[in-house]
Amino acid sequence: MLILLCFLLLSNAEFGFRYYFQRVCSNSCGDLQNIHYPFRLKGDPPQCGEKSHELSCEGNRTMLFQPNGTFYVTNISYEEGPFMGMTLIDVGITRSNCSLPSVSLWLKNFTGYNTMLGFSYEYCTFVNCSRKIDDETYRLVPCLSTNSTFIYVTIRYDAASVGVLVQDCRPVVTTAVSDSIPHNEDIFKMLREGFQVMLDYPSVFSVKQCINFAANGAYVVSIIPYPIRFEMNILHCIANNLNFGSREYIIIWVLFVLVDAPILIIAILLLGRLVLAPLCLLVFLVYNISIHLIPIDVVETFLQRQVALSPTRYTYNEIVSITNNFKEKLGQGGFGSVFKGKLPGGYLVAVKILGNFMDNGEDFINEVSTIGTIHHVNIVQLIGFCAEGTNRALIYEYMSNGSLDKYIFTSTTKNRFFNDEKINEIALSVAKGLHYLHQGCEMQILHFDIKPHNVLLDHDFTPKLSDFGLAKLQPKNKSLVSMSLARGTIGYIAPELVSRSFGNVSHKSDVYSFGMLLMDMAGGRRHADMKIEKSSQLYYPSWIYDQLQQTEALGSHVHLEIDDLERKLCKVGLWCIQTRPVDRPSMIRVVEMLEAGVDSIQMPPKPFFCGSESLPVPSSSPSELSVISEC
Known part of the structure; x- marks a missing residue:
């Protein structure tokens, strides 16, 4: 407190000197302006200058x-x-x-x-x-x-x-x-x-003379603020003109050291808090804005052009209100989280909050542009979306019974959750929805991520395709699709998406994924589940094919592990997972086979990868494959 008091007293003295000498002692005569200490005009107060340096103003x-x-x-x-x-x-x-x-x-x-x-x-x-x-x-x-x-x-x-x-x-x-x-x-x-x-x-100045010289700018360094300049000037004068070792010399230097050391520390702390901290924060904000600048621009440009979009655009505050501050979480995935919400009219919805993304907003645009204008009983309806800065969300109709995977993978062949009729109905409905995407829209829509997890069930278990983040729009008259990256989920990806040596990417890639979905529904277990003891059963489609061959050869009176529903789904599924895309049926043909009887469906050829060796996958097993060079 004593040091702070000294600092305040000296600061007041400095500003007092400045005011007094500039307002009272500074004078002018003719062309000479700002005459001040050590000079003074005749009639000025004695403290304004030395008597020996008095000037007069006449004429x-x-x-x-x-x-x-x-x-x-x-x-x-x-x-x-x-x-x-x-x-x-x-x-x-x-x-x-x-x-x-x-x-x-x-x-x-x-x-x-x-x-x-x-x-x-x-x-x-x-x-x-x-x-x-x-x-x-x-x-x-x-x-x-x-x-x-x-x-x-x-x-x-x-x-x-x-x-x-x-x-x-x-x-x-x-x-x-x-x-x-x-x-x-x-x-x-x-x-x-x-x-x-x-x-x-004079050979020796007094303290008063040094103060007068310093206060009047005798040692002028104009770019330095006045309080600092005053101190520099008076210390310079004292160092050069007072007797070294005198009591006044020691007292003044000790006083300035005691005052300036805390001031210097405070100045450094203030500099770090008021200058460096905001600067670091500014750099951090600029960096984050620059990361998301391009995605935001791409998404905003897309949304401004889609003036006819039927989904409603919501603000982020409205999303918070709809989800009751994200109270009830329905699920979590690589895309982000899904929360249960309610629109003002009481209509239940599922709100998918997209997580931090490093892409250019393509997934978000795909979702809005593909299902935003689709109205089909077997396609989940997009009700609204939010694109506010880096906050993005998609609002779907609420599917109260969740996804298909939790029903087919938790049951067994002998104890299914659904009866045969319902399983066949679900398979047929998904096939019709996928056929609508391929042929029923103005632009052909390729889903590229057909799997049980993306088949949602409403209150009466009507299936609906969802999650169009990997979808791609394609003109109907163009059969081949240009892609630089494999997309989809391992186990459901068509071979041509891994390497073009198997064929060209087209709507037949979705057919392959749907075939794997049918195999899952038929067996009630994941095709990648390697818990079967027999080595011939290590690859589920291969085991299914062998079972079907025995059934076709010995007749239906022979009791095997596979029933008629499984035979039907597996036959259609094996047709869908043929290695060459040209050998796979279109979705309209798949619908026809699912509506027909099991015995009317011809036995398909054995797919290439149904042998002893399965399709190799990366050891890291990512959810989306990287590009692989074509052969």
């Missing part, structure tokens, strides 16, 4: 009165050290264009000042000669000379000494003139340039 001109002469002041220099002084002109020179100075400088002692002779000035001496002088260092002054008297001027350092003058000449007056002016220049014009005198500094 709107600043004047310096000395015991042996009067001078006009044309400029004042406040430079540090011995170069603080004034530029003077002898009043006598200004009386006419040809008049001599009234005072000889070399005979004069300026009270409180030193002349600059010997630095950038030399003596200029006027001499009166009784005869003409033949000497190049002497110049005749015609306006002052007569037939019997010859006035010469000489500019030389020792001209003021009588002993060096030529015979028959005597000095008249000596003054100062710049040694940089050419020798043939008009001498009176040279004299009217003036000469400089400097302050006669």
